[in-house]
Amino acid sequence: MTTVDLAAPATRTAPRPLADVVTMTRRNLLRAVRYPGLTMFLVAGPLVMLLLFVYVFGGAFGAGVAPGVEPGAEGRAAYLDYIAPTLLVLTVVGAGQSVAIGAAMDAAGGIMARFRTMAISPGSVLSGQVVGTVLQSLAAVALVLGAALAMGYRPAADAADWLALVGFLVLLGVALAWACVGMGLSARSVESASNTPMILLLLPFLGSGFVPVETMPTAVRWFAEHQPFTPIIDTTRGLLAGGPLDAAVTAQAVAWCVVIGVAGYAWSRSLFRRERRA
Structure with missing residues (x-):
């Protein structure tokens, strides 16, 4: 008769960080399938703005972003060239709202508490959400870019520019x-988690996303020139236009991304550790 030592500790499989990140990424992508409303929002929002700003406002706005262009069809074409890079950036920003909602759902639903009892790498829980979100945003960017191309957008980027653009968007x-x-982990509810990232969607409107900053009043222009999305959008626009890039602007854009990413990572890990101790 076999005896079992009830006092012996249960054995747990050692966590495998890379495999765990892949598993959590797959979980994030499956969630996107199960909640198609969030996925559709990534594409529907930028597409609606693309159609609205080009076909409704573009004829008049085009004359403002490209001096010498006549209002009408010529203005719409000029404004499409100007706004398409902005909407690619907004598509990436919009993906942030979905990951905030996902993180809040996991925290509120007790999923993270269940993960604490499993032999998985702690960092993979959040990293999988980030990787899955980036993959979704790239797919959404491709759809929005395809719509802009169908409307007549013709970027002058070469292979190196396209490769640099993909790396920058990642x-x-x-x-x-x-x-x-x-933002999602710090939110008090899933509803508030869906609203907090909206500030990121507003910043491109207060930058060079839709009109040149030179046309703005002094105070607004100062804010536009010193907020993150102006150099980010200008860099994206420069890559799609085939350069040449302003080295200072590109350096600012990369620096902003690094600062935001490092600060967000440190904040998220701190909140996650606190969640695990709760």
Whole structure:
């Protein structure tokens, strides 16, 4: 007869960080399938703005962003060239809202408490959400870019520019995802988690996203020139235009992404450790 030592501690499989991140990424992508409303929002919002700003306002706005352009069809074409990079950035920003909601749902639903009892790498729980969000944002960017191309947008970027653009958008996506994970974990409810990242969606409107900062009043122009999204959008616009890039602006854009990402990572991990101790 076999005896079992009830006093012996239960054996647990050692966590495998890389495999755990892959598992949590797959979980995040499956959630996107189960909640199609969040996924559709990533594409529907930028597409609506693309159609609205180009076909309704573009004829008049185009003359403002490209001097010498006549209002009408020529103005719409000029404004499409100007606004398309902005909407690609907004698509990446919009993905942050979904990861904030996901983090808040996990915290409120006790999922993270269950993860504490499992032999998984603690960092993979949040990292999987970030990686999954970046992959979703890249897919959404491709759809929005495809719509802009169908409307007549013709970027002059070469292969190196496209590669640099993808790398820059990944950097931006990772930075914003970590910041939004922190917003989700710090939110008191899932509803508030969906509202907090909205401030990130408003900042491009107060920068160079929709009109040149030179057209703004002095105080607004100062804010536009010193907030993160102006250099980020200008860098994206420069890459799609095939350069040349302003080295100072590009350095600012990368620096903002690094600062946001590091701060968001530190904030998120701190909140997650506190959640685990709760």
